Amino acid sequence: MRKYLLDLTVSGNEKLSGNYILMKLTSEERLPDMLPGQFAEVRVDNSPSTFLRRPISIHFVDRDANELWFLIQLVGDGTRKLAELKKGDIVNVMVPLGNSFTMPSLEQQELLLVGGGVGIAPMLMLGAALHNLGYEPTFLIGARTKKDLLQLDAFENYGKVYMTTEDASCGEKGFVTNHSILSQKKFDKIYTCGPTPMMKAVAAYAAKNNIDCEVSLENKMACGVGACICCVTDTTEGHKCVCSDGPVFNIKDLKWQI
C-alpha cells in the first residue's frame, strides 16, 4: 500500500477519562486508504526531549467526516505535547504504515476482539470493518479501572461488548482471560492488542483451544518503514520488523513461550 507524508489538521482533540486523548485529524484532500491494524508515525513538534516520531495505531477512519482518529495514552513528553494540540493545528504524519489484520476465512464466523488498556485502539477500526462485512464481532475489553475503559459507545455500534476491570469497578473482575464469555462461547478467530502479558495470556488461551489468533505488537521503533531494523521481534523466520513485517503477527509465527 502506498504510504503518504501528510500535514493533517486537528479537527478535535478531546481529553477522555483517565490519561487518554481522542485526536481527530482531517484534510482538504480525501484521506488515503488505510486498513485495520495499520499505524501512523506522528511527528511531535516543539518538544525538545522528543526526537523521534511516535508510532500511533489507527483507531478509526470516519470516511463521512474525512477524519482519522487516534486514541492516545499520555505516557511521556511526546504524547503530552500531542495532547496540547488545538483544533486547527497541523500534525505531520506518515500513514498508513505496517501490515494489517487479516480478514476471517469462510469457516471463521465467531470473532473475538480483545483489547487491553489503550490497546483497544486498533480494535474499533477492525470491528467496524468486520461489521461492514456482515460479521457480529464480540469485543472483550480489559482495563485497570472503570476510567481506563474507553470508547465503549463506539464499540457497541459494531458488536457485543464485554468488559473486565482489575478492581471490579466495571464488568467482571480480573483479567480478560478470566472473563466468563470465554467459557460460554466458542470462538473461531481471536484478534488482540494490549500489554504484552495480556496478549501472551490471550495467545496461550487461543493456542490451548486451537483458535487462530493474531496479535498487534508495539515494539519501540525509529523509522516506521523497515529501514533501521530496530523494532524486531523473534519469529520462526528470524528477526522481523514490527513496523513493516507487522505490527500484526499470527501467534503461530512468533516464538513466544506460551
Added chain:
Amino acid sequence: MKNPVMTASGTFGYGEEFSDFIDISRIGGIIVKGTTIKHREGNPYPRMAETPSGMLNAVGLQNKGVDYFIDHIYPRIKDTDTNILVNVSGSTIEDYVATAEKVGELDKIPAIELNISCPNVKEGGMAFGTSCESAAKVVSAVRKAYKKTLIVKLSPNVTNIAEIAMAVEGAGADSVSLINTIMGMAIDAEKRKPLLSTITGGLSGACVKPIALRMVWQVSNAVKIPVVGLGGIMNATDAIEFLLAGASAVEIGTANFIDPTVTIKVIDGINAYLDKHGFKSVKDIIGQLETK
C-alpha cells in the same frame, strides 16, 4: 555524483522503503545496509533507545548476507538512477575481502563503504577501526581485491581519528567517511536496567553533530583524499557546515527517520545557499571555512 548528498548506511534500508515519499533518484548516492559475508540476525530486542536529540542503536548488522543481496536485492535496485553503494562489514579480514570481491563484480555498484567502525558487534567491526595497524591491514587487503572506489568509514571512538584516517589513506583508501556512531548507553532508573539488550550502543542524531563536525575538520586537514562527512545532519545548514569544514560530500542518517523527505530538502537547500552566496558549484565551498 549529481549532488553531494548521500544516505547513511542502516538508515535508509535499500532506498525502496522511502520511494513512496520521495524520488530517490534525486539523491546523490544511496549507501545500503551493512552487508556481511554470511546472514546475521543481529542483536536481541530492545536495540533502540531514544535519547535527548538523538538515539542509540544496537542493531548489530542484521542482514541476509552478501549472496542474498546479490541474488534478491541487487536486481531490484540496480537500475535506480543514482549511485548505489554497499556498506561492507565483517568479523575477519577474510570476510571483508570475500564480501568486497563479490560486490566488486556487480556492474551497477561503483563503490563500497568499508565499515571498520560498527560498535555493535562482538567480533571485528569497530575493532578494526580503532588502531592504525589493524585499520591499515584490513584496508590494504580489501584494496588488493577491490578495484573500484573504496571509501572507509571511520569510528569516532578513538583518541586521534586523524591518525587512523592517515593510516587508511596510506593503505590505499580512495576516501574516508566519518563519523560512525559514538558509543553510549541509556538506563531505565525505575527498573534499574539498561535500555538496550547489549547495554551499550551507538549514538546518532542531532546531538552528535558538533563532534562529527570537529572530526571532519581534523581529518580533512590531515589527508589528501576526499572526506565524506556525516553525523547528526538534520537540514541543509548542517550539511553546508560539513562541506565548509572540508567534507566533499555528506551522508544523512538518523534524520531520515524524522523526515523521510529530508534528503531532498538538503539538496535543494544547498543549491539555494550556493545561489544566495554567488557560488557556481559545491566545490567552491568545500573546506572554505575561514579560521582567521
